[in-house]
Structure formats: C-alpha cells, structure tokens
Amino acid sequence: MQQLKPSNCLLGSSSIIRRQHFLIRVLGCSSNNQTHHHQSRMNSMICGSDLEADALGILRSITPALDPSRYKGQAGKIAVIGGCREYTGAPYFSAISALKIGADLSHVFCTKDAAPVIKSYSPELIVHPILEESYSVRDDEDKRSISDDVLAEVVTWMERFDCLVVGPGLGRDPFLLDCVSNIMKHARQSNVPIVIDGDGLFLVTNCLDLVSGYPLAILTPNVNEYKRLVQKVLNCEVNDEDAPQQLLSLAKGIGGVTILRKGKSDLISDGETVRSVSIYGSPRRCGGQGDILSGRQLCPYVDASVAVFVSWARQYISSGKGESAMNPTILGCIAGSALMRKAASLAFENERRSTLTGDIIECLGRR
C-alpha cells in the first residue's frame, strides 16, 4: 500500500498487502493530530472533549465489509428528488456520487423536461420523469390529478429506499414544491431518512413542520442557507463567535433534526451534541482549497455522501455493533463529510483552480 503522506502513514508496515478494501486505501493516512483506534469505543469518537470527531475512525467502522455473504441491496438504495427544466447537474452529481461511494442503486425523481438530460449524463442511474412545474399544469383539477400521480409513483418505490436526498436542482416552483412536500410527509411516515439540501432547504425553511421533530431529517445548509434558517428559527443573526452553541440551539429549535453546516470546517449537531470535521480542508495542508472549493460550491454534494453513510450507520447500529445510544444521523454526517472532503482535497491536488465537481466525484473511489 502506498503512503499518501509519509509522516502520517498508518499502514505502511503492511507492505505485502497491495489490494485492500478501498476505503482503507482511501484513508491510508490518519489526519494530523489524531491517533487511530480501530477498536475504540464509538462513543469516544463522537463524544470526546475535543469538538473534532474521529471522522476516519467512524468512517471505517460503519462502512460495511465487502463480504460475500451479503445480499443484494444491503449496500444501500438512494433516491434523489430534484432536477427541473432549469437545473439538471445537481441531481446527477448527487445520484452518481452515491453509486461511486458504494450504494447499490441510485434513483432520480425529476421533472419530465429534466429526465432525458439527466439520463444522458449516465446510463448508471435510474431516472423517473414524474414531477411537473406549474407552467405545464392547466388548472386546479389537473394539479390534483398530477399531484396524486406523483405521490403514487414515488410511494410504490419508497419502501425500497434507505434514504432520500431532497433538493438538488429542485427549483422553487410552488406546485412542484407542494408535490415534494407530500413525498416528504410520506417518507416521514415510512421512517425513511431524508437529507435536505439546496432548494429543499428553501422549502423546509418556509415550512418547518415538514421536518420539525423528525429525528431522521438531516439538513445540510451552506452559508446562506444557514443564515436563513437561523433567522427563521432563532430570530437572530448568525453568530460565528459561538458557532457550535448556535448550531446546537438551531437543531434543538427544529425538534432535534440533525444539521450539517458546511464550511471551512463542517459543524454537525442534533441538538444534543456538536461535532466538527476539519480534516482535508485546512489551508495549511493544501493551500486553501477549503475556501476555493466552498467559494465555487464544489462540495455541495455532501448530501449524497451523507445519505449513503446514514444508511450504513443505521445498519451498523441495528446489527448490534454500535451502541444503541449513538445517533446514526450524526455518524453518517461525520463520515459523509470526511469522505467528500478527502475527495475534494485529492481532486484539488491534481486540478487546482480547474477543479470541477466531476473531478471530485472521480476521486470518491480513489486513494
């Protein structure tokens, strides 16, 4: 196994083994100031006195083994709700990321206009052209009928999904958002985790009831989306002096949903605990790609990464390996953030200023 950073190599001694589990390859070095305890208790990983989570330890623990006894579908089935006439890139990036990370199947539910385009990006995805925007709907009766059809179509698939991602490239058409609200209500009744990003956060910020009190809702706001949430829920401005406390209050204020606040460091809270993920994003390490990447919004697709890892964390805990007190959404956010930051860092090393989202996705499976 090759070392990424000679000074940090953890597995350098096992020079004979060249091909191992890819995530261990991906993470062939530990981050700067962390000692890796593969057998350490998960609780200490997320509840240590330091705010920084042992992201790599968590990532390694909850990633399922590539084990021949596993059967179809166990690695996760993800659905992305997004994609409209205007936006088609974001839902594609989310859905393909889920596959590259290791999900079994990745579906996209989008508008009829968006579907042929998203399909054409990759034959690997299953794309359902079912949503409609107001401009293609004639009257209220038409709306009711379409709305019913949309829900019926998604419902037939719902129980097969381990996690929904709502929002990438969704747009803000009121009728479309109404239909998506219905989908979210049904997912909630079915206890399916929902990662909410992009225009999904616009929807949720204006209708907090959709997620309030649902412990399997995960919000992944960027700076601006976070600002709107804080204003709406806490009725104040963002306070960067005490960001962890404010995030804690915000998550508690929405009834214990989990929030991943994207930034130079990603901050994660469920209203009970706060953890941060800073690895691979420090300006010291890579000349400031953290800012450049977030400036170019090259890392919005942490949503899919979180969706896959939340599915894996729930499996991990339900299989009795973890401690039942652990919150799988926190574990999933930590691991999902770490993997995406790692991929972004690798892509940036190669492409520098020319880094595109597709370059990062190519790095999701690479050392």
Next chain:
Amino acid sequence: MQQLKPSNCLLGSSSIIRRQHFLIRVLGCSSNNQTHHHQSRMNSMICGSDLEADALGILRSITPALDPSRYKGQAGKIAVIGGCREYTGAPYFSAISALKIGADLSHVFCTKDAAPVIKSYSPELIVHPILEESYSVRDDEDKRSISDDVLAEVVTWMERFDCLVVGPGLGRDPFLLDCVSNIMKHARQSNVPIVIDGDGLFLVTNCLDLVSGYPLAILTPNVNEYKRLVQKVLNCEVNDEDAPQQLLSLAKGIGGVTILRKGKSDLISDGETVRSVSIYGSPRRCGGQGDILSGRQLCPYVDASVAVFVSWARQYISSGKGESAMNPTILGCIAGSALMRKAASLAFENERRSTLTGDIIECLGRR
C-alpha cells in the same frame, strides 16, 4: 504478455508477443483447477464428469479468428429489444457490450422517448425509435396500426441479425409487450436465436408459449426471475440443494430451451445436460465481488455476451469445426458467462466498491 497470477499463468512463456487477439489476452491465465487443452475435443469440454465446464477452452475455440479474409458482418450482428421512457441504461449496456466483445453491428429497438437518450450514450450504436407505450396510443385502431408498423420495421431487419436480446429496460407496459411478443414470434419463424433477460423474462414467464419448444431460446434469469420461472413451470419452490437437477427439469419443462441461471456460479442447462461456470467469481479471488457485483446488478449484461457467443458457436459448428451434436446455445452461454465474469473481476480489482457497470464494459477488451 504479463501474468495476472504467477501461479496460474498459462502463456507466460510467450513473453515476446505483447499484442494478440484480445480474447486470448483477456484470458491470459487459466482458472484454478483446469488444464487447458487447446486441441481437446469440444465434447469433453461440455460433457466431462465434472459439472464445471472448460469455459476458457470453449471460449477460445468458438471465437472466430481475426482473419483479413473475413468480410463485414461475419463477426455477428446483434439486436437489443428494450428501452422505454423509464429505462435507458440497460439496453445501452447490452448493446455496447456486444460491440466491445467483438460483434460487427449492434442495434437497439426501443420506444420513441428512449431513443434520443440511448443514442446520446454512444454514437457507436444504431438505435431505432419504433416502440410505443400505452400512454402514447389513443385507441384500439391506433394500437393495431402501430403494432403492424413496429413488426414491419423489425421484419425488414430481422434476417440480417444473428441474435436478438429481448428485455433489457423493456418495462412492463402491456401494449409494448404485445408488440414484442409479435417480434419474438417472427424471430422464431426465422430461426433467429433469442436471448431473454430482464422484463423479457416477465413477459415469457407469463406466456411460456413464446419460447416453449424453441431450441434457440436462451433465458438468463437472476435469483428472483428464476424463482418466478420455477414457480410457474415446476409449480414448486427453488431447491438449492439440488440446483442442477431442478434447472435441468425446468429447461426440459419449457421444451428444451437453454437457461443460464445467474448466481455466484452460473448454472446452464438445455434440459439434456447441465454445466456450471465458476471461474473469476470466487470470493477467494476477489473478496466476494461475485455477490457484490450481482447485488449491484453489475452483471445483468451477460445477455449480450451470450448473444455474441451463441452467434459464434453456430458459425463454429456450421463450419464443420465442432461436432454437430453440440448445442451452440450451451457453448454460447458458457463462453458468454466466462467473459463477463472475467471482465467484472478485472473491474473490481481496480475500482473495488466504486465499480460501476461502465467499468466492467471497459474491461471486456482488456487483459
């Protein structure tokens, strides 16, 4: 030629020759416990006392030489019937696989919605937008007229095809399946082999007459599709204790069609003999990619591989090289299975958990 596994290398001595016929490169090592007899009688390859076929020997034997005296079309012309509004990836993967394996031409017959998308995946394919789903048909008269047009269009091409693949991404629209039934009846009259996969198996399981007693029909069911066939034909549940005997009974029960049962080992029967192909799929070799790959549905495209090799096996036998008693569909299934398993294994070695179907197809022509 480089060795893949030093202990298994068969052709390691011919170190000078770096570029050879691609299939020989692909198969630069023999499987674990097989001795390669390039000149051995084909009968011993498929009728040995061991269930395991000499898949690599058969593959090498029936693959036509890259001979400059051969003319265009001799390497096979394949048509895939599949692709609807919802599914476009599966027919693309099948059709492009046929070309990568070595067919001369690969056509796709799909719905009008699916055609632009499938065309956009690759300019290498010939895509015919002729099928229709119920939602785009007005009344019974419309149906009759469309159904006639569809058949007329396919019939003009039929005699040029060496094999049809029916089912990848076909969907289950009743009107569309009616049209496809007519195509199958015509192919049968014309003595064109038909490989049936995916939704084609749904159609055939509900209408066994379409294939019953047709020796050039090849069914390639996965676990669930096999289960439905067994229930329908044998009126019992799948018996994994005596899988070969049950497969034999099933193939005989459908009047001597050939069935390739996909699984950790692929099992093949025509109602007279049963053979298995296990190479490249053992968890020992690649950490369990057999299950994982089938779990991620990364190997459904054995249908195209079988189609190409059945065409080649028929040529091989009709040219007098083989023995006339051999069943070309059995030979084609064995070789098609071996090649696809090899490609999947190579892709998995490189991409591990991130392996996508496209990665496997890229390996169809690689060592």
